[in-house]
Amino acid sequence: MATKIFDLMRKLGLGLVAAGGVANLTLYNVDAGHRAVIFDRFRGVQDVVVGEGTHFLIPWVQKPIIFDCRSRPRNFPVTTGSKDLQNVDVTLRLLFRPAMLQLPRIYTTIGEDYDERVLPSIAMESLKSIVARFDSEELITQRELVSGQLSADLTERAATFGIILDDVSLTHLTFGKEFLAAVEMKQVAQQEAERARFMVEKAEHEKKATIIATEGDSKAAELIAGALISVGDGLVELRKLEAAEDIAAQLSQSRNVTYLPLGQAKFLPPSQ
CATH class of the missing domain: 3.30.479.30 (Band 7 domain)
Structure with missing residues (x-):
């Protein structure tokens, strides 16, 4: 009895192994991001593209070619x-x-x-x-x-x-090194050109400023001369009075100067 059970289990195991082998031959997997093309020994490459998942094929007759379709x-x-x-x-x-x-x-x-x-x-x-x-x-x-x-x-x-x-x-x-050297020389030349342009512009501005200052001085002299001609001696007398007023203001601050009414001035010895 035990021998018959053992033989039955052995035959069942062999059948499962054979079934597993047949299943491995008839099934194939297509992973995520992949696609498969089927080559048939009798009909050549099939036009159908197989998607992801587990699929059947005819053993020995068909062969799957897996392509990675990810970037x-x-x-x-x-x-x-x-x-x-x-x-x-x-x-x-x-x-x-x-x-x-x-x-x-x-x-x-x-x-x-x-x-x-x-x-x-x-x-x-x-x-x-x-x-x-x-x-x-x-x-x-x-x-x-x-x-x-x-x-x-x-x-x-x-x-x-x-x-x-x-x-x-x-x-x-x-x-290449030749190009880098040429670029460096070009940059130096551009900097020198910019510097020369700045110096020229600076000289032109200074020249214009000098011309404007000279014209201003000339215009001021013309205005003063015109004023003297139009006013006459009155302006000269006014300048004399202003000068005398300044001198009197300075002398009033001196200790060695004494003021007397008009006609009574005389020399006095310095105060002790």
Whole structure:
């Protein structure tokens, strides 16, 4: 009796193992943010894109190819030339993902490593083409314009391969030693020119101030001369009286001066 029960359990266990193996062969999972394309040995790559979850397939006949459809970054360092023939070191950063509905075409025409096959070539070509349209100063002062043109060009080219670009940006931009030296010399020359312009303006202002002061003195002399001519000797007498009044005020404060009525003045010895 015990032997029969043991044989039954062994057969049941083998059946469960076999069923589990069959289940593993007929089921596959598509994780979040991923999509699957089915390759059928008899019909080729299916046009249907399989979404997230657990799905069935025919063992040996069908095979799932899983694609990561989340945005992923890639950096491309490039050394290229500007419009004014300056060497420029640029790092281009792309945030990309595949177009879900075009996954069957991507797998059929390019392969699972579509990003390695497509992105480096179009990124290098577009970057060199766009940078060559600007000179060194424009690459610095018009960086947003450069990024905008590069984004438009790359987005259009990537779309032909079924790739979506969520972001295109220039994360690094440097120039050669010759350009940096030229920029420094230009800045020094500009500073010297500004200094010379300031000195010229200062001299002109001083010249104008001198002319205005001279004209003012001349005008004052003319006014005084005119007043003397119109008033005659009266103004001279007035100035004499004002001078005598000032002298009398000063003498009144002296201890050695004594005032007497008119006609009685005489010299007195200094007071002891």
